[in-house]
Amino acid sequence: MNHKILISLLLFCLPLSGFAQYAHVDQSADDLYNEGLNLFQSQQYNASQKLLEEYTYHPKRTALKAQNAEYFSALAAIYLFHADGEARIKNFVINHPNNVYAEEAYFQLGNFYYREKNYPKAIQYYELVKESALKPKDKTDYQFKLAYSYFSRRAFTEALPYFNQLKRGNSSYQPAASYYAGYIAFEQEDYDQAVIDLKKASENESYKATTSTMIANIYYRQKKYDQVIDYAESIRNNLSGMASADLSLIIGDSYYFKKNYPEASKYFTDFRDKSKAKPEREILYRMAYAEYKQENTEEAISLFEQVGLVKDSLSQFSSYYLGKLYVEKDNTRYAINAFQQAKLLDFISGIKEESQYQLAKLYIKQNLFNDAITELKDFIAQYPKSNYATEATELLTQAYLNTNAYDVAIKFLESVPQKTLKLKEAYQKVAFYQGVIYFNQANFFMAVQFFEKSVAYPQNKKLTGQAYYWMGEAYSTGKKYEEAIKAYEKSLNNSTTSDDWYPGLQYGIAHAYYNDKQFKNALNYFNAYVKGGKSQPYYGDAIIRLADCYYVTKNYDLALSNYQIAINERSEKIDYAYFQKGVIHSILSQNEKANKNFDIILSEYKNSSYYDNALFQKAQVAFESGQYAEAVDGFSYLLKASQQTPLKPYALSKRAIAYFNLKKYDQAIQDYKNILDNYLTHPTANGALLGLQEIYGMQGTSGDIDQYLAAYKTANPNDKAVTAIEFDAAKSLYFNQSYDKAVAAFQSYLSEYPDNALSFEAKYYLADAYYRNQQNDKALTYFYEVVQENKTPFVKRSLQKIAELEYLNNNYENAGLYYNKVLQSADNNKDKYNAYSGLLQIAKAESKYSEMIKYADLILNEAPVNSNAVNEAYLNKGLAYYYQGDYKNAEEQFAKAVDNAKDANAAESKYMIALMQYTSKEYQKSLNTLFSLNNDFANYPEWLGKSFLLIADNYHAMGELFQAKATLNSIIENAKSVVLVKEAKLKLQKIEEEEKQQSLQNKREEDSIRAAQGEMILETDSTKN
16 A cells, blocks of 8 residues: 555656756757757856756657766766766766767866866876777877876876877977976986977977076086086077076076186176075075185175075085185184184084184184184194194194183193293293282182292293292281292392382382391381382381381381371371370380370371270370379270270279279279179289289288189180190181181080180181181171170171171171171271272162262272272272163273273173173174173183173174174083073074074065066966866
8 A cells, every 4th residue: 555655656746847847848859958058168057057957858858969968967067066066977977888978078077177276186087088089189188188187296107108199299289298298307317308308398489488497407417517508598688587597597507617707606696686586505605605716705705694594514614615704804703703603513524624723713813812722622632633733732832821721721731741942931921820810819829839830930030030029929918928038039039120020029028027027127128118219009008117117126216207207198007107106205205295196196086096005005104104093094084985995904904003003902903803804814814813812912801812713714724735736726727728627626625615715716717617618607606706705806807707798698787787897997998998898789789879889989089909999899880870871971980990900890891881882782882892802801701601692692683693693603512601501592593583584584585476477387387278
């Protein structure tokens, strides 16, 4: 039952369906068919498809025409991009294999995909076509289009037979087939066949330009440069655009390989003028070399720099020639960068060797001796058999003679077993200079060692005299006066009165004799020194010391005369001169004159370090004159006015005796007890104990004398020698810089002898040992104790150390407080400098720029103790102005530092000048400043490293990318600072990213130019057919 219903429905539907598909009832079947085909031929595929599909349902259709209509309807679906088009064609072939269009169907489907440039699909359907069934015209179409489809997929082996067949025919495809056959032969390096085919193709005007370039290229590849030139020159003028440009390039290259550089350059220039796009690097290199060989320096440099931006063999060659060109231009800095770049690359060993040698020579020319040493040592190690080996060794010696890296130079020279006269002279010089460096660093022990090394080779008498002089200065500073005198005497034997250091030598030996208590000898040399006149740098001090010598040798008249000269000259130690005059008059019992001098100090020099002494001596004059009441008043005034004075125990002792003589025993007892309660280890304690015992004896009582006696014995035990030995042993460890052991020794000493007279001094040495071991918290604790107890000569030093350590702890308030205490207790310019310098650093840390300027000026005006101090002031004053944006005043201060002395402050100052010039976009000025910095401050690696980074920044800003990269690569290769290398790598990465972006932009521009000039030949040909 169900089957019958289904069949009925199908029967019912069929007529309706057929009717629905046939809309043109009144139109004849032939009209529908013919009109559909006509519409198809006129490419009206949509309308054609509708009519042809109606025909297939027309009652009067014929079977063959219905098949044809189905075929063309399917093709229309393809051309209309209907999704079912391809399937309909396949179904047609399957359903009607004997139809006349069955063989053509795949061909047409292939043609469709060919026109759509879908070459894989085109090949798929072309390969299904039976070529023998195609019409003659369709056959040539089929052969070319299948061949071209293969060609577009670089399936040259499959394409070539078809192109070969077509090129031998007379069809319209013959020129194109010749061209593509020639192209394939060219790719397969079958150059003879390629020339034949391409020449055939060139007979057609469409292929003349392209084939001409390719034929010239073939001759070029065959290294037939004469044929390249003859052929290309004969046709070049008939071409235009990129074709003409490409021929110029090939001609230029041919002349280049024939070493005819002028002609090569002419054609290279023509290529560049016509092509617009940037040439490839290999071409740029040949262009550059051609200009180089013609001595066209500027053009060669411009081209070589473009090649040298990438790390490869071309870059290595280009960098090397850039170096030579810059040498010719006397642009040594750029030459250094170029040779440095060539040396860093490892592609061509000969170029690497030559570049390193030339680099070292340039370093010496620029006085960059440390860099020269590095390069020459490496060169000798890398190329021991080089033709330059002997010369390199000589240059290395020359560099060492001029270097500031004296310690390295000494090691090198000591490694040479047989020293020539020249090497001995070099050794004497560098050992001396190294000794001076250690001396300036206050490392006097090492300074002496190197001065000894220097005088071991006394080739130059003047240098020998200098070495002994500075050796004497080192010994004298270390208070080894006997050794100092010996060194000074040897200096005298090797020096003349005209030598620069001779006055200093006289002054130094005089001081050494003075400090060694050989005052008569000291007298002679001080006298000789002051005879040099007031212009002598230490004239004022020498007059004072001469007077001191007369004083000690009891020649009081000459002593007074010289102290008066010091006063008349307004000596820095004028207060001391007045004090000493007072002392001498006191000795001569000229009390009125004595008090007059003491009163001058008390009235005019109230901040003098001799103020307390003047008070004491004035009271002492009264005491010595038996005026005990007046003496009591004087000592009492001192004790009240200066409660922290170290003279306090002496004043108490003298006042006690005065009270005793005035029979004021209770007051005397009070002063004696004050000494015994507070200064039990002081030298006056013994006298106080005896005085107290005497008074108690007069009063017929023992009082508390036993208690004080016991305390005194405890504080001053009988085995003084043992404690002194232990103390001296601990000090010996300290002075030998064995600070860990010194700490342990002083801790043990203080534990065993806490109340010993030397315990206060031991605390200072313990504090300083901790300080030198960088155990700052522990050092601070003991320095504070030393200051609080105020019972050693080291209080002033401890104030300085507390201030310094509090500054390091960023406790600027406390640091400032203690630096001011240092200032208050200062009795010489060095102490003042230490205080002002500390306060300056605090102001800098707190960004208080006006205070920075204030303290810098105080250093300059009141405490210019040495060139380093002066430069510190100039630098920080400049920085203060810089931070405030006042570049003019900043540069003025920085320039003063640079001119004053070649130290770290000057190096930083010079860098700051360069930085300001860079910020102001004065790039060349900044570069010149930095080059000068590198020459003058090679011993300061921090500022040397920063300068190279800034050099790279300047080059970058100037667009000198080759120089910028060469500088950064040099830093990366040679710098020892990890931070510096990291920063250099970041800057290099930035430049390379910029280059990458520029390269992409250039490529886009080149492609755009070629596309605009119609040079995309493959695409052009595929659209022709």
